[in-house]
Amino acid sequence: MSESYDLVVVGAGWFGLAAAKACVELRPQDKIAVFESAGTCGGTWAKHRLYPGLKSNNMIGTYEYPDFPMREEVYGVKPNNHIPGAVLNRYLTDYARHFGVHDKIQFNSQVDLIASTPSGGWKLGITSPEGHKEIETAKLILATGLTSTPNMPQYKGAENFEAPLYHAKEFCDRADTINGIKNAVVVGGAKSAFDVAYACVESGSTVDLIIRPDGHGPVWIAPPFVTPLKRRLDQLLFVRWMTWFSPCPWGAEDGYTGARNFLHGTALGRALVKTFWSVLGSDVVKANDYDSHEELKKLKPWQSAFWIGSGLSILNYNTPLFDMVKEGKIRVHIENVDHLEPKKVVLESGKTLDADVMICSTGWKKESSLKISGLDAHGLSLPVSEKDLAQLNTEADEKVLSMFPILKDQPKLKFESKAGEPLRFYRFAVPPTMVEKRNLAFAGMISTVGTAVCASIQGMWISMFLDGQLDRVAKTNEEITQEVMLHTQxxxxxxxxxxxxxxxxxxxxxxxxxxxxxxxxxxNSHRKGGAWAELTTPYTPGDFKGLLAEWKSTHPDAKI
Known part of the structure; x- marks a missing residue:
């Protein structure tokens, strides 16, 4: 007979652990299991994905769960320091143990089948070293994240390359491939490509960094401290008054509608918004001194930081990364790869690069790696025809541009977007067709600079949603459709x-x-205790500690 659970979480990264913790606390009577394909907790920070020198973008104090501070006396990370990958793996494991989640995790368990059951629940097929089994659960949270499925290029001649060729996801397991080599080729312009290139140089090799001319270009990467006042970048992103300068359709939830309407609804306000982003971007460009060296110029971002999103990164290296570029230890090529030859990478220009190893930091397939049998794309999206969806897209586009005219002046891209329909989830967590059923949610299908806080709050929201405990939730299909279309478009x-x-x-x-x-x-979302502090003091995870106790105190009749 198959095992049966009240609730199952798939994935034990930041979002999966937070969701599991919330469910354990809010549903103590339920039988809960977590299935994780790796052998340890952590997701991106699982032990098999770590390599020497890997650190967090965030510094200590902004990359931790609200109810589980990363204390210096326990984890050894000093103030204003980035967090080593091994420390994060230990921290996430400790978090799971502390909140009674770890003993519910079944590691090395790959979920390879999900199907709905006649009873309204879910059947999962799971493969582990012990074999294959099927389990059933009434409710399901999928937290497989956005960095599970590598986006690996296919190169002509790869079968005859005669050297290691792999995705950066495998860099830890295959770190020995950079030992004692002379020439490494790294493909990509994101932070992970810079990390791999840095590690290769540290091991003694020279790196050829290849960035596609028809791609997104080099990442926006900033010093940890920015602006003339030298404030921590990872904290500035959570200063409330600064959030007003980003046009956001749910921004009014902060209660400062007047300020937002002025900034995005008037010509003077929009001029201030443009100035704000120009100052931020210019500060980073000046600090990195891109124009001081011909090779360094190639790493200057191609577009304004305004349009970039969460790909924004922070310099977190022990020695200056850009000095390696100036010294010729990292050579930058803005070209496409034409083909591979034995231990050679040939670019479209005809230039040939020696390669003892080739590592592709080419990102991830930004979709859930799990498919649900019996539910096609429409089953996880809005239940409308293609014709109606096209009309909804048009209406949502018009509304977005009416709310935020600044977005009409789109940047000229060097790449052709291949994105189809975006994820159309309610609150970015629940497929619209599942809002009424309350038996399925996705945790972590967002890309954010505030991973730890968003994971914790979203996990609590999902648990309450599945249990019907939310104070506010969309009641009609029309309400769901309007919100989902506006937010996702x-x-x-x-x-x-x-x-x-x-x-x-x-x-x-x-x-x-x-x-x-x-x-x-x-x-209460205003948690600073005073109007001035609310606007000017950065929000940190500690501002959200004790939410469950706070909720219970204001909901004495809740069924827990």
Missing amino acids: WGKWRYPCGYGASLPDFVFDSLPYVDLLLKDMGI
Whole structure:
């Protein structure tokens, strides 16, 4: 007989652990299981994905769960320091143990089948070292994240390359391939490509970094401290008054409608918005001194930071990355790969690069790696015809541009967007067709600079949604459709150089998203204790500690 559960979470990364923790606390009587394909907790920070020198973009204090501070005396990370990957793996494991989640995790368990059951629940097929089994669950949370399925290029001649060729996801398992080599080729312009290139140089090799001329270009990467006042970038993104400068359709959830209407609804306001982003971008360009060296110029971002999204990154290296470029240890090529030859990479220009290894930091397929049998694309999206969807798209586009005229002046892209329909989820977590059924949710299908806070708040929201405990939830299909279309179609216009056309992409939009979910739960979203502090003091995870106790105190009749 198959095992049976009240609730199952698939995935034990930041979002999966947060959702599981919330469900364990809010549903103590339920039989809950977590299935994780890796051998440890962590997702991106699982042990098999770590390599020497890997650190978080965020510094200590902004990359931790609200109810589980990363104390220096326990984890050894000093103030204003980035967090080593091994520390994050340990921290996430400790979090799972502390909140009673770890003993519910079945590791090395790959979910390869999901199907609905006649009873309204779900059947899962799971493969593990012990074999294959099927389980059933009444409710399901999919938290497989956005970095599960690598986007690996296919190169002509790869079968005759005669050297290691793999995706950056495998860099930890195959780190020995860079030992003692002379020449490494790294493909990609994102932060992960810079990380791999840096590690290769540290191991003694010279790196040829290839960035496609018809791609997104080099990542926006900033020093940890920015602006003339030298404030922490990872904290500035959670200063409330700064969030006003990002046009966001759920921004009014913060209660400052007047300020937002002025900034985005008037010519003077929009001029201030453009100035704000220009100052931020110019500060980063000046700090990185891109124009000081011909090779460094190639790494200068191609578009304004306004359009980038959560791909924004922070320099977190022990020694200056850009010095490696100036010294010729990292050579930058803005070209396409034509084909591969034995231990050679041939570019479209005809230039040939020696390669003892080739590592592709070419991103991820930004979609859930799990498919649900019996539910096609319409089953996880809006239940409308293609004709009606086209009309809804047009109406949503018109509304977005009416609310935010600044988005009409779109940047000229060097790449052709291949994005189809974006994820059309209610609150970016629930397929519209499942809102009424309350038996399925997706955790972590958002790309955000505020991972830890968003994971914690979204996990609590999902648990309450599945249990029917939210104070505010859409009641009609029309209400769901209007919100989903506005929120998801906005991404295409807001972050065309990021992931916006495919999935939720948040930068200054993360704090308003937290406001949105907290108000759904009937929890106060202004947590600073004073008007001036509320506007000017950065929100950190600690501002959201104790939410469950707070919710219980204001919902004494809740069924827990």
